[in-house]
Amino acid sequence: MAEQPDDKSPLTQPFNIRDCALVSMATGYRAQNLREFKEGLLRVHEGSIYHHFWGRFLEPQFDEPEYSNDFAAWVYHRLNEKALAEKLSVIDPTDYENIESVRQDLVERVEDRLYENEFVPWTRADEQFHFVRSQIVVLDTGRYLEIPSDLPAAVPGMTIGSIFYHFIDARKRTEDRSDDFSAWLTGWGDTYNDLRLKLMAVDPFFSSLKELRFMVTRVLEEYFSGGNS
Amino acid sequence: MSELLDLYAEVAGRDVVNHLYQLAAPLKGMKVVHVNSTKEGGGVAEILRKLVPMMEALGLDVKWEVLEGSPDFYQCTKGFHNAIQGFPVELSESMLEAYETVNVENAERLRPVLEEADFVFIHDPQPAPFLNFCPNRRGKWVWRCHIDCSRPYRPVWKYLKKWIQDYDASIFSLAQFAQILPHPQYLIAPSIDPLSEKNIDLPEEEIRGVFDQFGLKPDLPFILQVSRFDRFKDPLGVIEAYKQARKMVPLQLVLAGGGATDDPEGEKVLEEVRKAAEDNEDIHVLLLPPDAHRTINALQRASDIVLQKSIKEGFGLTVTEAMWKGKPVIGGDTGGIRLQVVDHFTGFRVRSPEGAALRIRYLLHRMDRLEEMGTRARRLVLENFLLTRHLREYLALMIGVLHGLEDRIDMIQ
Numbered sequence: 001m002a003e004q005p006d007d008k009s010p011l012t013q014p015f016n017i018r019d020c021a022l023v024s025m026a027t028g029y030r031a032q033n034l035r036e037f038k039e040g041l042l043r044v045h046e047g048s049i050y051h052h053f054w055g056r057f058l059e060p061q062f063d064e065p066e067y068s069n070d071f072a073a074w075v076y077h078r079l080n081e082k083a084l085a086e087k088l089s090v091i092d093p094t095d096y097e098n099i100e101s102v103r104q105d106l107v108e109r110v111e112d113r114l115y116e117n118e119f120v121p122w123t124r125a126d127e128q129f130h131f132v133r134s135q136i137v138v139l140d141t142g143r144y145l146e147i148p149s150d151l152p153a154a155v156p157g158m159t160i161g162s163i164f165y166h167f168i169d170a171r172k173r174t175e176d177r178s179d180d181f182s183a184w185l186t187g188w189g190d191t192y193n194d195l196r197l198k199l200m201a202v203d204p205f206f207s208s209l210k211e212l213r214f215m216v217t218r219v220l221e222e223y224f225s226g227g228n229s
Numbered sequence: 230m231s232e233l234l235d236l237y238a239e240v241a242g243r244d245v246v247n248h249l250y251q252l253a254a255p256l257k258g259m260k261v262v263h264v265n266s267t268k269e270g271g272g273v274a275e276i277l278r279k280l281v282p283m284m285e286a287l288g289l290d291v292k293w294e295v296l297e298g299s300p301d302f303y304q305c306t307k308g309f310h311n312a313i314q315g316f317p318v319e320l321s322e323s324m325l326e327a328y329e330t331v332n333v334e335n336a337e338r339l340r341p342v343l344e345e346a347d348f349v350f351i352h353d354p355q356p357a358p359f360l361n362f363c364p365n366r367r368g369k370w371v372w373r374c375h376i377d378c379s380r381p382y383r384p385v386w387k388y389l390k391k392w393i394q395d396y397d398a399s400i401f402s403l404a405q406f407a408q409i410l411p412h413p414q415y416l417i418a419p420s421i422d423p424l425s426e427k428n429i430d431l432p433e434e435e436i437r438g439v440f441d442q443f444g445l446k447p448d449l450p451f452i453l454q455v456s457r458f459d460r461f462k463d464p465l466g467v468i469e470a471y472k473q474a475r476k477m478v479p480l481q482l483v484l485a486g487g488g489a490t491d492d493p494e495g496e497k498v499l500e501e502v503r504k505a506a507e508d509n510e511d512i513h514v515l516l517l518p519p520d521a522h523r524t525i526n527a528l529q530r531a532s533d534i535v536l537q538k539s540i541k542e543g544f545g546l547t548v549t550e551a552m553w554k555g556k557p558v559i560g561g562d563t564g565g566i567r568l569q570v571v572d573h574f575t576g577f578r579v580r581s582p583e584g585a586a587l588r589i590r591y592l593l594h595r596m597d598r599l600e601e602m603g604t605r606a607r608r609l610v611l612e613n614f615l616l617t618r619h620l621r622e623y624l625a626l627m628i629g630v631l632h633g634l635e636d637r638i639d640m641i642q
Contacts, residue, residue, distance in 0.1 A: 024404075139252065160248075
């Protein structure tokens with residue numbers, strides 16, 4: 001089917017490829033036991049909550065993480081609290097209205113565990129949790145995509161900063177908490193519904209950004225080489 | 230694109246270099262000065278040797294200045310180094326006086342360059358007081374700490390803090406090194422240069438050449454630690470680990486170290502190491518000149534396993550170098566080694582000579598795991614610890630410092 005933009009929607013504007021770079025900052029908050037961890041969660045800048053769910057993607061990491069956020073990983077590896085780690089790991093920030101609600105839920109789950117436990121789990125001084133936040137610099141690459149079928153050729157050449165911005169960071173900017181590509185496709189009415197659903201089904205939590213770029217490219221190539229245009 | 234950056238694009242990827250150009254565009258033409266204490270030896274000089282020309286290639290106007298010190302000054306700054314890493318060090322009034330005098334003299338010499346710069350990066354404690362002697366500075370000043378600062382000896386840290394607190398920002402290698410300071414503290418891990426003599430690919434005959442050059446046995450498994458002869462690197466612990474592993478598997482050990490011009494303690498440690506190794510022909514202690522980068526490269530490539538059994542470590546660039554060459558690393562469970570050696574994936578983290586001996590035996594017994602971990606180690610470095618990532622974070626930091634503490638800096642026109 002030919003591409004028929006929905007003229008009423010501003011999303012049919014050409015897609016502006018953006019890029020971003022992140023630099024991490026210390027917050028001064030750290031935790032050696034579960035109670036200090038809860039205090040840190042309560043007090044730390046909301047940018048730190050964002051960082052430990054999403055910003056970490058642009059930081060050195062091994063690409064087979066067991067848990068979907070840094071909080072869960074520390075609770076398991078340093079406090080040995082597997083059940084709590086699992087409960088923290090299922091939190092998906094896109095299910096929440098804002099980052100403050102994510103913070104409240106994290107605190108509640110930790111409080112529940114503190115209530116159940118007769119002692120406060122702790123770790124060694126050199127294995128503390130350090131709350132980190134980040135600054136993101138967003139850049140315009142000056143490159144545009146006119147129509148969705150430009151996507152499969154463009155995505156493999158995008159930087160990991162672009163992948164982060166359009167596929168991860170977008171989840172806190174877009175109306176339906178999806179990625180920017182899916183949001184752009186809504187401008188073509190129902191034409192690309194199948195593709196949107198496929199893109200939205202890519203789980204970003206357990207991959208490095210390079211892997212994510214590969215996965216998104218594969219979805220786009222399969223879609224457009226399958227007779228869709 | 231510049232020829233220099235073209236070369237990096239071949240190793241790190243074209244997209245990575247394009248990203249640097251975009252990030253550098255708003256900083257084009259800005260005057261940047263880096264200051265440290267030596268041009269030769271040590272990780273800082275190695276990083277600056279390439280970071281500076283790369284920043285220039287991106288259109289920034291960059292200078293690298295070196296502080297000139299006296300023996301008293303270096304004695305004092307070696308004391309700072311140890312104290313920052315947590316050892317109680319008493320510094321006499323006369324040592325501190327030498328430190329301050331050298332700083333006053335050097336700041337005087339460099340003042341015109343420093344005061345007109347848009348950004349000044351001061352590396353480590355040696356030139357930290359410079360800021361206080363440049364009252365007409367117009368740019369942003371950033372103090373970069375390359376040392377493990379997780380538990381500094383308090384009296385010395387309090388003394389240094391008075392020189393550091395007025396900076397616009399500081400940079401630490403890891404979150405656990407950050408201190409309470411009245412300005413933003415950025416976290417940037419160091420990196421290696423894949424195109425330097427120390428890391429570039431070498432012909433096979435050059436790699437095999439180290440066996441003849443140093444009298445090594447070509448058929449005997451070969452474990453290696455490359456580091457300065459410094460107590461924090463625990464060379465005696467490495468010898469102990471070797472001796473224990475050697476009871477079960479035949480192998481040889483090379484301890485290769487260089488001296489840095491700002492490390493007067495190295496001689497003493499080297500003597501102790503030689504003594505511990507003297508009755509074993511398969512332990513080779515090599516004191517290499519500071520420019521022996523290619524030799525170190527060949528030794529790392531020729532080895533089977535690389536150790537970095539540090540007790541304290543800032544970041545551990547020798548770990549990164551070994552991993553880049555596809556070697557699994559057995560490292561001390563400390564500092565930046567934790568960020569690189571992912572236990573059971575890219576190597577093993579250990580807390581004792583016994584732990585190191587156990588892992589040496591395991592890897593030599595399971596060569597399939599050794600290969601697998603080496604492949605993963607190289608990939609981890611490719612994606613996270615090359616100079617291009619380091620430069621990217623410096624550029625992001627510079628934009629960040631210019632914009633204050635905003636979470637999101639939108640450079641879209």
